[in-house]
Amino acid sequence: MGATVLLAHGSGGLMARELLEGLFLRHLGDSELHALEDAAVLDPVDGRLALTTDSYVVQPLFFPGGDIGKLAVCGTVNDLAMRGAVPLYLTVGFILEEGLPMDDLERVVASLAATAREADVRIVAGDTKVVGRGAADRLFVNTAGAGIVPPGIQISARNARPGDQVLVNGAVGDHGLAIMTQRHGLRFESPIQSDCAPLSGLVQAMLTACPSVHVLRDATRGGLAAVLNEIAGQSRVGITVHEGAIVIHEAVAAACEVLGLDPLYAANEGKLVAIVPGDAATTVLDVMRAHPLGAEAAIIGEIETAHPGAVVLRTAFGTQRLLDMPAGELLPRIC
Amino acid sequence: MNQGFRAQAFRDPAAAQRLIDAAKGAARKPIAIMEFCGGHTHAIMRYGLRDALAPEIRLLSGPGCPVCVTDDSDIDLAIALGKHPDITVATFGDMVRVPGTGGSLADARAQGASVEIVYSALDALDLARAHPDTNVVMLGIGFETTAPTIAAAVRAAAEEGLTNFFLLSLHKTTPPAMRAILDGGEVHVDGVLGPGHVTAITGADAWHFLPVEYGVPCAVSGFEPLDILLSVRDLAVAMTERRPAVINAYRRGVTAGGNAVARQLMAEVFRSSDARWRGLGVIPASGLDLAPAYAAYDARHRFSVEAAVSAGPSAEARGCRCGDVLRGVIAPPECPLFGRACTPTRPIGPCMVSAEGACAAHYRYGRSLS
Amino acid sequence: MCLAVPMRIESIEGTQALVDMGGLRREISLVLTPDAQVGDYVLIHTGFAISVLDEQEAQETLALFAELEEASREMDASQGRES
Numbered sequence: 001m002g003a004t005v006l007l008a009h010g011s012g013g014l015m016a017r018e019l020l021e022g023l024f025l026r027h028l029g030d031s032e033l034h035a036l037e038d039a040a041v042l043d044p045v046d047g048r049l050a051l052t053t054d055s056y057v058v059q060p061l062f063f064p065g066g067d068i069g070k071l072a073v074c075g076t077v078n079d080l081a082m083r084g085a086v087p088l089y090l091t092v093g094f095i096l097e098e099g100l101p102m103d104d105l106e107r108v109v110a111s112l113a114a115t116a117r118e119a120d121v122r123i124v125a126g127d128t129k130v131v132g133r134g135a136a137d138r139l140f141v142n143t144a145g146a147g148i149v150p151p152g153i154q155i156s157a158r159n160a161r162p163g164d165q166v167l168v169n170g171a172v173g174d175h176g177l178a179i180m181t182q183r184h185g186l187r188f189e190s191p192i193q194s195d196c197a198p199l200s201g202l203v204q205a206m207l208t209a210c211p212s213v214h215v216l217r218d219a220t221r222g223g224l225a226a227v228l229n230e231i232a233g234q235s236r237v238g239i240t241v242h243e244g245a246i247v248i249h250e251a252v253a254a255a256c257e258v259l260g261l262d263p264l265y266a267a268n269e270g271k272l273v274a275i276v277p278g279d280a281a282t283t284v285l286d287v288m289r290a291h292p293l294g295a296e297a298a299i300i301g302e303i304e305t306a307h308p309g310a311v312v313l314r315t316a317f318g319t320q321r322l323l324d325m326p327a328g329e330l331l332p333r334i335c
Numbered sequence: 336m337n338q339g340f341r342a343q344a345f346r347d348p349a350a351a352q353r354l355i356d357a358a359k360g361a362a363r364k365p366i367a368i369m370e371f372c373g374g375h376t377h378a379i380m381r382y383g384l385r386d387a388l389a390p391e392i393r394l395l396s397g398p399g400c401p402v403c404v405t406d407d408s409d410i411d412l413a414i415a416l417g418k419h420p421d422i423t424v425a426t427f428g429d430m431v432r433v434p435g436t437g438g439s440l441a442d443a444r445a446q447g448a449s450v451e452i453v454y455s456a457l458d459a460l461d462l463a464r465a466h467p468d469t470n471v472v473m474l475g476i477g478f479e480t481t482a483p484t485i486a487a488a489v490r491a492a493a494e495e496g497l498t499n500f501f502l503l504s505l506h507k508t509t510p511p512a513m514r515a516i517l518d519g520g521e522v523h524v525d526g527v528l529g530p531g532h533v534t535a536i537t538g539a540d541a542w543h544f545l546p547v548e549y550g551v552p553c554a555v556s557g558f559e560p561l562d563i564l565l566s567v568r569d570l571a572v573a574m575t576e577r578r579p580a581v582i583n584a585y586r587r588g589v590t591a592g593g594n595a596v597a598r599q600l601m602a603e604v605f606r607s608s609d610a611r612w613r614g615l616g617v618i619p620a621s622g623l624d625l626a627p628a629y630a631a632y633d634a635r636h637r638f639s640v641e642a643a644v645s646a647g648p649s650a651e652a653r654g655c656r657c658g659d660v661l662r663g664v665i666a667p668p669e670c671p672l673f674g675r676a677c678t679p680t681r682p683i684g685p686c687m688v689s690a691e692g693a694c695a696a697h698y699r700y701g702r703s704l705s
Numbered sequence: 706m707c708l709a710v711p712m713r714i715e716s717i718e719g720t721q722a723l724v725d726m727g728g729l730r731r732e733i734s735l736v737l738t739p740d741a742q743v744g745d746y747v748l749i750h751t752g753f754a755i756s757v758l759d760e761q762e763a764q765e766t767l768a769l770f771a772e773l774e775e776a777s778r779e780m781d782a783s784q785g786r787e788s
Contacts, residue, residue, distance in 0.1 A: 181729070185451070185458040189730040254727030257342065258749070259454070260428075260690060260708045317560060318348040319383030321700045327679035329441075331428035332454060333690050334481065334708055334751045335373050335401055339763030340711040340746050350770040353777050374707060427751070455752025457734060480707035484753040487736045532707040535748060535756040561770060586762035588748055594756060597737045 005100040010130030023106055024126065027113040032124040040124035042089065047148040050085035052076060056141040061104060064178045065193030066269070068141060069112030074198045074269055075220070076145035077119045081200040082216045082272065084155040084207055085147030090116060091125040093142040098133045108139060119198035121145075152211055159214035160235035164303040165281035167274040169202060169288050170195070170296040171247040172224050176266030176330060177255045186259070186332065192251050197270035202293045206274065209287040215275035222326045223265040227273050228311045229325045236308050241301030241323065244316045260333035264313075265326040275303060339587065345559030351382075354564035359391045361571035367393045367523055368570055369663055371513055372530035373400030373691030374558050380696035382560040384567075392567060395522060395663040396696075398512045398615060399530060401477045401505075402429050402689040403661060406611040407649050409505050410435035410685075415640040416472050416503060417448035422638065423466070424450050425459035426474040433685045436647045456488035463492070463500040472634045475504040480532040482506045482623055483597035486604035489625070489632050501634040504623055507610050509533050510541065511621035515612075517549050522663040526570035528563070529555035531585040538593025539583045546579035557585040604629055613685070614658030650684040657684035660693050667697040674698060709750035711758055714743050724749060 001022050008015040025034060032040040056072045066074075072092065080087045092112065096105065116123050174195040181188040199218065207213060215235070219227045224246070232239045248256075248263050256263050270293065276284050281299055288294030313323040370376060376396045379385050385394050398404050414435055417424040424440065431441050431452065444450040449469070453459050456473055463471040475485045485502065492500040509530060517524060529542055534555045542553040552573040556566035566584040573580060583589055603626065610622025625633045650657065655677070656670040667673050667686070677683040679695055686692035712724035712733075722735050724747065731752070735741050738754040747754035 185461065186454045187458075187731065191728045251728040254729040257710050258708075258712075258726065258729065258731075315382070316348070317346060317351065317382050319387075321381075321383070322702055324679075324699060328432060331431055332452065333429045334427045334454070334477065335429050335689065335691050339760050339767060340758060344767055347770065350773060353773045354770075357773065372707070455733075457752050477707065480709065480750055480755060483737055483755070484734075484751050487734065487753065530707075532709045532748065532750065532755065535709070565766070565769070587759050587766060588756055594737060596739060597755065600737070 001102060003102055005096045005098060005102060005105060005130055007098050007130050007132065010096065010128055016128070019128065023102070024109060024128070027109045028123050028126065029113070030122050030124055032122070033126060042124065045088070045148050047150065050080050050083050050147045050149050051144065052079040053142070053144045054079060056143070057137065058179070059137060060182060061108060061139060063182060063194055064190070066196040067108055067111050068139060069108040069110070070115045070196055071269060072141040072143050073112055073115040073119055073121070074196050076143040077121055077198045077200050078218045078272070080145050080147040081203040082155070082218055083149060084153035084203065084213070084216065085149045086204065087119065087121045087145060087147040087200050089146045090121050090123045091144045092123055093127040094129070095136050095140040095142070096128065096130045097136040097138050098130055100138050105139065115198065119200060150207070153207060155213060155216050157215055157217060157231050157234040160231055160237050160275045160303045161214060162237060162303050162305045163278045164214055164275045165278050165299050166239060166241060166301040166303065167276065167281065167285060167288065167297060167299050168224065168246070169272055169294040171249045171252065172219065172268055172271055173248055173252045173256065173263030173266035175269045176223065177252050177261070177263070179267070180259065180261070180330065180332065181255055188255065190251055190255060192249070192255060195268055195270035197293050199270065199272055199293060202288065202291045203272070205287050205291055206284055210276060210280045210284050212280065213274055213276050213284070215273070217273050219268045219271045219273055221267050223263070223267060224273070225264045225311070225323050226326055228323065231273070231275065232311050233309050238304040238307035238309070239301060239311045240304060240314060241311065242314045245298050245300040247296045247298055261330060264323065265330055342559055345557070345561040347561065351560055351564055354561065354568050355387050358388060358564065358568040358571045361568060361575055362391045363575050365391055365393065366525040366571060366574055367395055368526045368528055368567060369395040369397045369516065369522070369524045370528035371397045371399040371509055372533065373403065373689065374532070375528055375530070375556065375563060376400065376693050376696050377691040378558050378560060378563060380700035383700070384560060384563060385701070388567060392571065395524070396660065396693040397516055397663050398612060398661040399509070400686070400689050400692050401481070401507065402433055403657060403685045403692045404507065404512070404612045404614065405433070405476065405505055405685065406613050407435050408611070411437065412640065413474050413503060414438065414440055414443045414448070416634060416638060417443045417450050418446070419638065419640060421470050422449065423462065423469045423471050424448070424474055425453045425462055425471050426450060427476060428452050429689055430474055430476055432682070433688045434650070434682065436649055456485050457491070460488050460492060460497070460500060463497055467499055470499045470501060472501045472503055475502050475506050477506060478509050478530070478533050479536045482605065483536060483594070483601050486600045489604050489629055490600065492632060493629060501632050501637055502625060503634040504605070504625060506605070506623035507612065507621055508623065510544065511618045512612065512615065513545070515615050515618050516662060517551065519662065524551060525574055527551055527553040528566055528570070529553045531555055531557045531562070531588060534585070534589045534593065536594045536597045539581050539589055539591045541593065542581045546581060550579050552579040552582065554582040554584045555589055557588060614661035653683055655684035657686040657694070660686050667694040670694070674702070707750055709748040709755060711746045712749045714741060714745050714747060717743055722754065
């Protein structure tokens with residue numbers, strides 16, 4: 001195998017076979033994959049099937065705390081977990097740009113495989129295509145994920161009810177700022193790491209303690225602000241959050257000051273918003289804090305009948321304001 | 336961090352309330368204070384200071400947002416340069432989504448223009464060094480705070496003999512705009528909230544013309560809520576005592592004399608020119624062009640691009656009243672487009688795009704729940 | 706304009722300095738503040754130090770806020786005695 005990905009690697013011939021066996025199958029060990037059939041045939045499952053799909057196009061491919069491979073597994077697993085599903089199977093499809101260094105591809109695949117093992121999910125089907133130089137930005141990954149929703153679990157963005165409390169499993173803004181400080185020629189040395197992590201274990205612990213969790217959403221693009229607005233809209237309720245209760249790591253806060261950004265709009269890849277009945281909030285909080293991915297969990301707000309569809313932020317300064325949907329791409333500013 | 340510089344120390348809500356009470360108490364009659372810095376507009380809205388000080392003290396927003404006061408023709412020129420096959424435009428993030436008459440730099444990038452976001456003009460220099468095959472044009476936006484940093488980059492380019500680095504200077508200076516507002520007499524201004532970081536460069540003495548020629552006190556202010564409230568209180572006291580003066584209320588960052596090194600660099604690299612301001616028209620000697628010794632780095636001279644021809648209706652033609660907002664004549668909610676046709680997601684004028692434009696600040700922080 | 710934040714100079718090499726705020730670090734230019742020293746806090750704007758911050762003045766401003774609090778408490782106390 002050469003040092004770079006070539007068009008022939010995607011053409012189904014000997015070179016494609018060489019890439020498959022020499023790289024992908026060395027890291028991805030599932031028996032279904034190794035059977036080299038056209039489709040995986042899996043055992044029947046008992047329960048409601050949850051299905052999701054995602055595509056990953058992040059640049060740079062490797063960032064502090066993660067890479068596109070890890071992201072692809074975590075993002076897909078987390079989508080399933082947000083409906084209360086236990087993730088079972090993943091598929092991965094790669095679109096590679098001609099000229100991509102083989103070493104980079106190998107690093108991504110190794111990371112993807114390791115994350116799948118950590119998340120206890122099987123990668124049972126895959127595909128690879130290669131496109132000409134310039135037709136893709138180095139490497140894109142598409143996934144599908146399947147899981148089973150245990151009986152009695154009804155989690156939906158429509159389920160928030162007045163009297164519920166809003167919880168987050170930790171500090172926000174790390175992923176977005178980890179990427180931002182390395183991009184746009186910004187070149188900051190920073191301890192900020194992406195929070196990219198698979199949340200299914202945390203969610204299962206929460207649901208065991210409180211099967212009546214109403215809403216779970218992961219706060220990815222658009223940050224905490226976006227997901228709160230979506231929930232307020234879909235549930236047709238008002239949400240009030242308290243700025244002082246939202247955890248933000250010191251370096252993230254510093255980066256936001258320097259670049260003129262609001263951490264509530266920055267992306268996360270390991271953070272969920274949970275909306276639970278008021279009387280269950282402290283129980284769920286304790287369970288979250290006992291889990292490694294919830295050590296900094298906090299109750300940040302409540303659901304109300306007032307201002308349906310809108311999210312209100314009570315600032316640490318003592319004022320209150322609307323927390324809107326983000327307008328567009330998060331851009332650094334100098335003014 | 337040293338306690339004295341922690342932002343949190345200047346955000347204490349209890350101290351804020353005491354300053355608000357003190358300021359209101361000092362104002363014997365209703366007073367109007369105008370700020371000339373988008374950073375102040377942003378902070379005032381974000382911390383709810385406008386409402387807190389009303390009705391005794393009215394805070395007016397002036398033409399202090401460098402992005403907002405940039406004329407359509409200049410934005411169109413920047414975009415035309417970006418569309419040129421041999422040019423990469425290097426820009427601060429602030430300008431990327433600002434619409435000219437035919438879209439923004441972001442739109443142009445989607446159509447194939449080469450646009451790079453930089454944090455510093457020095458990064459644009461790095462870009463030029465790393466890509467000798469393309470011409471890097473730095474988009475120079477900003478007032479006296481930013482201009483010296485751009486001047487440093489241009490001088491460095493000259494010292495190195497770089498041949499593929501250029502500047503499109505859209506820089507402007509603050510005092511002429513203040514004079515234009517006060518001379519215009521459209522709004523009554525009792526006091527000026529002086530731009531803290533501009534003053535770090537110009538020095539507080541630069542504002543003496545305000546009390547001396549206009550009888551208006553000026554308090555140079557930092558950007559934390561307590562900084563702003565302290566300045567407002569000091570202005571209210573000065574007005575009540577009929578003692579117009581320049582007050583330095585940002586002593587940790589600003590001196591009477593400012594930064595002479597920075598000013599000298601500006602004087603070497605730039606020369607004063609007439610500039611067109613959105614909402615204010617052409618103001619003589621209010622812009623900064625490259626000095627003749629640096630003409631080789633001037634993007635306007637080096638590249639002839641068809642940009643003056645406007646591609647579509649100007650924002651004004653579509654009903655945008657940014658100009659009136661910038662002169663303090665109306666507050667953003669009084670513009671008929673505010674929050675309806677013009678929102679941060681679909682902005683018509685730059686006051687809604689720029690993070691510190693008055694309209695964006697009002698939209699993000701000022702809308703009530705009703 | 707203008708986003709400028711206080712950052713501490715950790716080290717200096719020629720006209721460049723490494724500055725820090727809360728663990729976030731970057732190399733910036735001291736061309737506009739050639740007299741800045743290691744340990745100084747400087748206002749950073751677009752990759753340049755534009756001003757050296759005065760610690761003494763910062764403390765005095767904070768003391769001013771504290772004075773206001775004192776005065777206010779005294780006033781509350783005296784009003785309490787009168788009622």
